[in-house]
Amino acid sequence: MSLQYIELNFTEQLSVLQQRGVLKGKEQIITGIEPAHNGFGPRYTLADAGGRLFLRLNANGYLGLALHPQVIDAEKAAAELFGCGPGAVRFISGTYAIHTELETALAEFHGREAGMLFSSAYAAVTGILPQLISRDTLVISDSLNHNCIINGIRLAQPTAKAIYPHLDMDELANLLHTNQRVYQRVVVVTDGIFSMRGDHAPLDAIAALCRKYESSYKEGIITVVDDSHGVGAFGKTGRGTEEYTGARADLYIATLGKALGVNGGYAVSSKKVIDFFRETSPFYIYSNPITPAEAAAAMAALSILNSDEGITLLEKTRTLSARLRQGLADIGIETISGEHPIVPLLVRDTQKTAAMVDYLFERNVLATGLNYPVVPKGEEEIRLQVTASHTAKDIEYLLRILADFS
Helix, strand or coil: CCCHHHHHHHHHHHHHHHHHCCCCCCCCCEEEEECCECCECCEEEECCCCCCCEEECCCCCCCCHHHCHHHHHHHHHHHHHHCCCCCCCHHHHHCCHHHHHHHHHHHHHCCCCEEEEECCHHHHHHHHHHHHCCCCEEEEEECCCCHHHHHHHHHHCCCEEEEECCCCHHHHHHHHHHCCCCCCEEEEEEECECCCCCCECCHHHHHHHHHHHHHHCCCCEEEEEECCCCECCCCCCCEHHHHHHCCCCCEEEEECCCCCCCCCEEEEECHHHHHHHHHHCHHHHCCCCCCHHHHHHHHHHHHHHCCHHHHHHHHHHHHHHHHHHHHHHHCCCCCCCCCCCEEEEECCCHHHHHHHHHHHHHCCEECEEECCCCCCCCCCEEEEECCCCCCHHHHHHHHHHHHCCC
């Protein structure tokens, strides 16, 4: 057997990706972390970067909990007690007490009857959506939903799906109205926080529309929210887009790998719904769970979030994010208003976006550029992500160098 033909094919496909501007290319490899010093936050070293120290503004750890001593100590203790891996899937002696304790804690945190862990939030979404979608189901999705939702819908192979323009509640209402009594069930699925822009779904308006039209569908309307960027980063106590909007989804999915600083994903809902997913979701049944050590670390992170310290960390991210947004406005850089620590720089030009990312890298700042066709033409941006590990001096440094860009 030979790989020469498939390698040639793959090389041609990679060339096409490069021509389209969507080739990810060489990964930046982090080799070390320098602690906060002299009023600045942590700095990161990269392979092949000559020992330079980088300000990291493209990470999802909104509360800085990955470096929190309490979280690290919890993971160390559990690893010493249980080892480095679970050794099996959940149904074959892969469930440890800390897994079920964490599931209970997550359910209580979100005011639900039950929760379940997945290896990632991506696995949770793609493993759950097909279980909700029958041949008589209409799936309705926001146009800017994350790739996991898009692929979850594809895996489900629904008979019908509809996509409404980003945050367009009039079109959502139209879709629910025109399809009355055509389908048995509707699943409305959305991100809570949209990862490219940092804006949020109006869950209160979505819930109101679903209540209005639910009686027109024999099996009702189910709302599903992936709030991976919301939990721990949005809402007064970090309970995400639900808390911020005062609304509630039927099924709430999030991650342990962003604001909570660890690894894994989870879903919370009623006990009957969660019991069903445990028996039917292949990404749960056939994959090892997160390690007991990761679960212990996540428990520690959740405890911090659900405390006065967590409120303080949330307030810090809001303060720094507000300063960054105001500073960008002061120097004439367009952004999107809001309270989430994702702060996009709307450059609206592919070449300028790439040049600005390079300019920031040369000045020891790690930032992520999003160009066409990843985003529509005219929506090119640089996504900055503020965390509680950053400081006021970090934000001022960033604003000074952005002010000098031309």
